[in-house]
Amino acid sequence: xxxxxxxxxxxxxxxxxxxxxxxxxxxxxxxxxxxxxxxxxxxxxxxxxxxxxxxxxxxxxxxxxxxxxxxxxxxxxxxxxxxxxxxxxxxxxxxxxxxxxxxxxxxxxxxxxxxxxxxxxxxxxxxxxxxxxxxxxxxxxxxxxxxxxxxxxxxxxxxxxxxxxxxxxxxxxxxxxxxxxxxx
Amino acid sequence: xxxxxxxxxxxxxxxxxxxxxxxxxxxxxxxxxxxxxxxxxxxxxxxxxxxxxxxxxxxxxxxxxxxxxxxxxxxxxxxxxxxxxxxxxxxxxxxxxxxxxxxxxxxxxxxxxxxxxxxxxxxxxxxxxxxxxxxxxxxxxxxxxxxxxxxxxxxxxxxxxxxxxxxxxxxxxxxxxxxxxxxx
DNA sequence: AAGAAACGTCAATGACGCTGACCCAAAAGG
DNA sequence: CCTTTTGGGTCAGCGTCATTGACGTTTCTT
Numbered sequence: 001x002x003x004x005x006x007x008x009x010x011x012x013x014x015x016x017x018x019x020x021x022x023x024x025x026x027x028x029x030x031x032x033x034x035x036x037x038x039x040x041x042x043x044x045x046x047x048x049x050x051x052x053x054x055x056x057x058x059x060x061x062x063x064x065x066x067x068x069x070x071x072x073x074x075x076x077x078x079x080x081x082x083x084x085x086x087x088x089x090x091x092x093x094x095x096x097x098x099x100x101x102x103x104x105x106x107x108x109x110x111x112x113x114x115x116x117x118x119x120x121x122x123x124x125x126x127x128x129x130x131x132x133x134x135x136x137x138x139x140x141x142x143x144x145x146x147x148x149x150x151x152x153x154x155x156x157x158x159x160x161x162x163x164x165x166x167x168x169x170x171x172x173x174x175x176x177x178x179x180x181x182x183x184x
Numbered sequence: 185x186x187x188x189x190x191x192x193x194x195x196x197x198x199x200x201x202x203x204x205x206x207x208x209x210x211x212x213x214x215x216x217x218x219x220x221x222x223x224x225x226x227x228x229x230x231x232x233x234x235x236x237x238x239x240x241x242x243x244x245x246x247x248x249x250x251x252x253x254x255x256x257x258x259x260x261x262x263x264x265x266x267x268x269x270x271x272x273x274x275x276x277x278x279x280x281x282x283x284x285x286x287x288x289x290x291x292x293x294x295x296x297x298x299x300x301x302x303x304x305x306x307x308x309x310x311x312x313x314x315x316x317x318x319x320x321x322x323x324x325x326x327x328x329x330x331x332x333x334x335x336x337x338x339x340x341x342x343x344x345x346x347x348x349x350x351x352x353x354x355x356x357x358x359x360x361x362x363x364x365x366x367x368x
Numbered sequence: 369a370a371g372a373a374a375c376g377t378c379a380a381t382g383a384c385g386c387t388g389a390c391c392c393a394a395a396a397g398g
Numbered sequence: 399c400c401t402t403t404t405g406g407g408t409c410a411g412c413g414t415c416a417t418t419g420a421c422g423t424t425t426c427t428t
Contacts (some may be wrong), residue, residue, distance in 0.1 A: 027316045030323075031247060033338040036346035038222045039265070043343070055383050063215060073406060081223070086385055088407065110394045110405045132211050138340025142333065149326065149333020154217040156322025159227070162220035239414055257375060270416050272376065294374045294425045 044130040052123075057090045062116065062124040065100060069115040072105070076114065079165050099123055228314040236307075241274045246300065246308040249284055253299040256289070260298065263349050283307055 045059050064079055065071060077087055091114075094100045099120035105111030116124060139147050155163065229243050248263055249255060261271055275298075278284045283304035289295030300308060323331050339347065 027312070027319055028247075028251060029335070030319050031312075031315065032251075032350055033335060033342075034222060034225055035244070036343075036350060037338040037341040038218060040343040040346055041218055041341050057384060060219070063212075067212060067216075074404095082384085083386065084406070085387085085408080089384075092407085105405095108395070108405075112406065128211070128215075131215065134341070135211055135214050138337050141340045142336035145329070146333030146336040149330030150337035151213070151217060152326035152330040153322050153334035154221040156325045157221035157225050157318070158217075159220075159224040162224055166216055166220060241415060258373095266415085267417065268375070269377080269418085273415075276376085289374095292374080292426070294423095296375065 041131070041134065044134055045127040048127055048130060055090075057086075058094060059127055061087070061090055061094060062099065062120060062127065065114045066116050066121065066124045070103075070113045072111045072113060074111075094120070225315070225318065228318055229311040232311055232314060239274075241270075242278060243311055245271070245274055245278060246283065246304060246311065249298045250300050250305065250308045254287075254297045256295045256297060258295075278304070 042056060046056060049055055049059055060080060061076070064076060068075070073084070073087070073091075077084055080087065091100065095102060098117055101115050101117050102112040103115070105113050142150070155166075158166065226240060230240060233239055233243055244264060245260070248260060252259070257268070257271070257275075261268055264271065275284065279286060282301055285299050285301050285304075286296040287299070289297050326334070339350075342350065
């Protein structure tokens with residue numbers, strides 16, 4: 001199976017400055033980066049949420065409901081990839097506390113179409129702003145080219161299902177420039 | 185809704201196609217990317233770990249102990265950013281099951297210097313390989329430039345403390361001799 | 369000898385997942 | 399019309415991973 005890290009005899013791997021052969025250290029760095037980066041990325045919102053007796057799961061609901069107003073419970077479940085029991089534990093309080101509203105579907109009245117209330121939007125906005133400052137700093141430090149690269153790698157890190165959901169979740173951001181796809 | 189033409193800093197970004205002003209959608213995409221990407225990144229190891237009755241926390245210990253053999257419990261705690269009780273719940277079984285060894289420090293015998301046993305190394309290797317395939321795919325699809333950008337952004341997403349720890353954790357990244365050496 | 373430091377551990381709590389079982393109401397379909 | 403399926407909710411119990419608080423031991427430092 002795995003030989004220890006040795007001279008990767010496989011390819012000559014020229015590419016002068018930044019050799020990009022996936023040797024051990026290369027990957028271990030990626031692991032570190034993702035662990036620390038994700039943790040610190042979520043730290044800001046976590047702090048706000050904790051004050052309100054909420055957790056990361058609440059934030060996710062606010063985020064995805066905000067992103068797709070009128071989403072059905074089922075769709076939300078498949079995006080989050082959790083069970084309805086798990087969602088219920090988080091969604092019910094959000095509804096009771098007036099962050100999220102439920103409306104019966106017009107076509108299918110069994111459905112509960114979820115949307116954010118004003119309170120919910122304000123909350124989401126607050127969490128969003130906190131994270132925005134953080135990401136903005138990282139983006140600025142890294143520069144536009146790096147940001148594009150970041151996106152491409154993160155997209156590649158996602159499984160096909162998640163990628164499909166992401167596409168579906170993308171609302172037409174600006175009326176007129178709909179498809180920020182492809183990229184090169 | 186954020187205005188459209190509000191370049192935050194007057195850096196002449198140029199870069200014709202993808203202007204990098206951090207408008208709303210820009211950030212929401214980052215949130216999605218990080219959520220889905222991190223989740224799917226950890227999915228592989230999680231599956232293996234579950235079979236063995238372990239969790240993500242065990243993986244982290246194996247990872248960081250493997251990265252810095254002879255690390256003290258205190259250092260590991262500050263890297264992971266958890267309490268010693270939390271670590272104990274995961275570390276004790278790892279030691280009992282023969283994945284990790286403890287050796288008294290030669291300068292300070294109060295310390296328990298942690299290292300992986302052969303069993304532990306094999307385990308870590310297995311988890312590593314799973315993740316390597318996944319990251320490798322993403323890296324290949326994205327290309328070297330994107331990978332460099334990914335690193336820069338993730339680094340920016342980390343807090344200063346994490347960045348310092350990452351530096352300390354980095355064994356010589358020079359291509360050719362990636363074998364760290366530290367306390368006996 | 370006293371105190372601080374490094375580590376371990378018992379106990380309780382909370383967030384966030386999971387499975388299994390069961391319920392209701394509305395849609396679908398014979 | 400009546401049965402089945404589907405969208406959603408809920409109760410009960412379990413496991414992981416994190417927390418705080420308190421206490422104990424060994425060892426280093428002063």
